[in-house]
Amino acid sequence: MYSVNYHRATSVADAASKAKGEAKYLAGGMTLIPTMKQRLAQPGDVIDLMHIGELKGIKVEGKVVTIGAGTTHAEVAASAAIKAVCPALCHLASHIGDPHVRHRGTIGGSIANNDPAADYPAAMLALDATIATNKRKIPAGDFFTGLFETALEEGEIVTAVTFVAPDKAGYEKFPNPASRYAMTGVFVVLDGGSVRAAVTGAGETGVFRSVEIENALAGKFEASALDAVTVPADGLMSDMHASADYRANLVKVMAKRAVGRAKG
């Protein structure tokens, strides 16, 4: 790791005021610290967001779920309030990384980083969540803009995500055998007759909604509705672990399984 100065923020405003130059916000650090360790990132300063009370916590009012950006994956996985309205999100959170990672990694950090193989972006997109920052509210559809790219501006901090729990949602992923990140993950949502299916781990430009899956499920929200679907390999990633063709197959298979496990 290159030399770095550490700053601990006490509030969102304090964090924003400390952000300058090449500074980076540090949430759980489950991606940033390894990246820095491998000397692939060289922020001169890191601003620790983990001690900011206002970023913590889960609130469920009726079907409206709000999760503070500093909430860890373990906390989401274990949240009875979320489980009651959207168990798929708890299932997703319980399968991010490993137990030690889930103790530190946060939802805000995950979506702000927008790793193309991260789980949360698929959920945010399919749930049509709203990403709140210290400056504005951004619809998930506008938030994820490319590989490790988001709509966040310099110094902008994710503070919370909000979504309305759908009638049904399900998530299934096929992990990369080595890294255990999603090689393909599909989050499906049925809400008032409309269907959204977001795919992570597979797209060349990051998380995306699959028109083919959504169209097929629109008539009948059942796994069998996907039997005849062909997911195009165009635009899917190809690497030594999985070709685009194989990922296209996984999109379909994971979508079927996500529908199979979807619950309200």
Next chain:
Amino acid sequence: MGIEGIGARVARKEDKRFITGAGRYVDDMVVPGMKHAAFVRSPHPHAEITGIDVSKAKAMPGVIGVLAGKELKADGIGNLICGWMIHSKDGTPMKMGAWSPLAVDRVRYVGDAVAIVVAETKGQARDAAEAVAVSYKELPAVTDAAEALKKGAPQLHPEAEGNLIFDWELGDGKATDAAMAGAAHVTKMHILNNRLVPNAMEPRAALGHYDKAEDHYTCWTTSQNPHVARLVMSAFYNVAPENKLRVIAPDVGGGFGSKIYIYPEEIVCLWASKKTGVPVKWVADRTESFLCDAHGRDHITEVQLGFDADNRMVALKVDTIANLGAYMSLFSSCVPTYLYATLLSGQYAIPAIHANVRTVYTNTAPVDAYRGAGRPEATYLIERIVETAARELNVSPAELRRKNFIRSFPYQTPVIMNYDAGDYEASLDAAMKAVDYAGFGKRREDAKKRGKLRGIGMANYIEACGIAPSAAVGSLGAGVGLWESAEVRVNAVGTIEILTGSHSHGQGHETTFAQLASGRFGIPIEQVSIVHGDTDKVQMGMGTYGSRSGAVGMSAIVKALDKVEAKAKKIAAHLMEADEGDIVIENGTLKVAGTDKNVPWFQVALAAYTAHNLPAGMEPGLKEGAFYDPANFTFPAGCYICEVEVDPDTGRTEVIQFVAADDFGNIINPMIVEGQVHGGVAQGIGQALLEGAHYDPASGQLMTASYMDYTMPRADDLPSFKVSTTNTPCPNNPLGIKGCGEAGAIGSPPAVINAITDAIGNNDLTMPATPQKVWAAIRAATKH
């Protein structure tokens, strides 16, 4: 704990320190004044070094020294060597290219060491290493062994034309061709054995300390054989004469072969300590381990197996290309030759065998022994082709094996080895029973109803362990003898220290070796200590690899214990005025048989040291040493059966059950032996399903250089294993031991691949059988 002898399932003595965080690994060592090193490494697979500018690095904060290859050479430090001479079939010696511990004018693989930076902290050393400006002129590179042999391929070493190190053969080629020509059925296969990275969890490390006052060097290193390290560093690398060099391998966190070799880093740390005047510690990070630890396997083979009309094997013909990487590592030449081709008869009576092996330089990390070393490659070959032949001949794989088993011993194979003992049918039967082979058909049907493809596969391995008779290996080209030493020191109060040249890096020697003395003299096992891993304490030893610590290391201890026992009995007889031949040892006392006269063990020990009343002419003391040179290899063998379910939608394989029935001869501690099998099987399943080192042929970069891309077996990739043993004692060593350290990794890969190919109905599948590959193979099979 108490008196724990041979056969006792006693918990390990060494565990206490490991479970409380008190283990002492090289990276835990702190020497006053110690500084930290980082290596500058080649980012290119092949390039000329046109200049090295260290001025910027030297000016960085905390930097104590920056040293490069030219200074190393100027100080007379020698090149790394391969210690096993192989001659090509035309009689010419192998072509060993120069390997300088720090590259001087050319780098030949990504990770090749170019310079060392010594600084106050590890972070500062790394900062400065990045600031060393090395100018390279890139050269074309080749990473695949078959490609490297082609005309026009990039050339690595001027010594080795066409990148060919040697072209070697074993067996009778004419007889094999003739037998093959007359065969009723010939099965042919093209087989790849995937390159693996050993991945001991403790990364390699070295701490070099030059003591100016004594003109003496100490090296703490992650070694499986510190004495060999000292010998080689003295005799070939000119670091220091042996009496001026102490090598200590303290707790070592796994080896699996990768810590046998003497690498550039320990040599350079010792030299740099003298140059800079400070103790120098280097600890690899994981990516350095991936890039620079010796890799394993990487064979390309064409194989044919001929049968007569009665399905008896008549001939086996093997043509292998083995990738040895950019330089010849210490034992690299013997792995694809005498540890491989000599085992090609497997468990079968095959009258004619011929193997041709070409070894090749490529722009990749050096390849050397990794758990099994040659024997997994041989076993994979035989057990894949036997299974394939059974499918082609439409006979049961078990029956085809049974029909061809060697059944009388000793058995001379056509490829050097003389098998001393075994009962292959016993392990086959035990494994088939344990797996419920008969019930497989129903399980397959049940799986089908759940949409899964279930398959079963077996492998009947044999290996050669306990390496090795020194004269025999000497005649085959080994540069060292492969005996082992031991010294048993009985203290004046009867406690015992056993000094051994074997090295434990997970094998539990502190327990099993102590069991030998505890059981024999009837003293509590806590009163027996094992001393190893330090050239100042143990005079000489050959170390631990090739599953040799039991068969060779413990045999040496037995020889020394015999001498101690004989002297103790003489003393006891003298004390009790009895005949030496009447003395027996029972429960910690030496008794006159048939009487109640006895003298406790500790009193005999005390008498030996007070020397007040010893038999006339006897020297005081109770300390004996022994060297043991084995009379033959040992031949562990067994049958492994794997049952898998494949998810046809994703290609993911789940190992449902894995059964191992091994014949290891006599067993000292069954708990530890089972643990060795578990670990070996996990590595074998890893090779079959998960692991593969992959160099990008275009860039020459190692694409699998971290756990993000190299799949290590994790707990949820594996089942619990069903292991059992059958026992035909080895007739060639005093304990009847065969060795158990590598069997798991040798027998399991073909069992797994035989099971998957059985499940999916497509035999065309290479390791690692990743989900993507299996999915593609299923699709290819359904298209036919």
Next chain:
Amino acid sequence: MASVSMTVNGRAVSGEVEGRTLLVHYLREHLGLTGTHVGCDTSQCGACVVHVDGKAVKSCTMLAAQASGSTIVTIEGLADGADLHPVQAAFKENHGLQCGFCTPGMIMAATDMIRRHPEGLDEKTVRAELEGNICRCTGYHNIVKAILAASEAMAKGGKAKAA
């Protein structure tokens, strides 16, 4: 430089560290607690697992400065004086270790796992929960056995407290 102060194995410690100092290096090099190991660079092997404020965390993926103000337990602080923690005892009893390098992280992960599963553990759960801990020696067979045995022993002994 950053000032850090924390409680490690019940002892208050403080000091000045470089900003880039990882918690694992602070423990190993500044406090001499070398039981916590580093086995990879990519936060996957788990040899470095310690408990930070009662939860298993990879100490190689946390700056020492981030841990300032926290309560840390390392492998050296797990045993109760001379009495081994039940998980330590189970690893020994079941031969759950060979070379010992991954063992501290395994044991710290296992105690955390047992704490999080007061309802008890089964083999499948244990294997899934070990995703963040890599062992090269044991094939996990005896590690799984040891964790299941410890979980049962602790449930029986009513000692399923956060370690």
